[in-house]
Amino acid sequence: MPTFRSAWNWVFGKHLPKPPNPDKSAEAGWVPMWQAQMLTDMLISEGIPAVWNEDFNIHLGTYSREPMGRIFVTEDRKAEAEEIIEDVTGIAPRHRKI
Known part of the structure; x- marks a missing residue:
């Protein structure tokens, strides 16, 4: 049975984060083009x-x-990919602002 607190969180957007979906893609990094093929x-x-x-x-x-x-x-696999990119390039991968 939902409580007042859970209803309050539902109304004001305090939802639990969804687990990563293996069927969706995510940006792992925004890198110079000469590094992109190598890192991939x-x-x-x-x-x-x-x-x-x-x-x-x-x-x-x-x-x-x-x-x-x-x-x-x-x-x-996004977190693992970002770690590998950081290990290879020496800096944390940037992400493109859209």
Whole structure:
């Protein structure tokens, strides 16, 4: 039976976070394009399903100064993929602001 507290949380958005869904994709990192293929190949060799795409931006000075690539993995492997990207590049992966 729902309580007043659970109803209060439901109304004001204090929901429990959903567990990662292995059927959905998530962005694991936004990296320079020259690193994207290399990192994707490393993730695949570690058993993490990954793809990358080119992120074209006509204003290269806004967020980056070079062409970038976005790496996508499944939601349940995102944390592991970010750790691998950080180990290889030496910095935490950035995420593109949309």
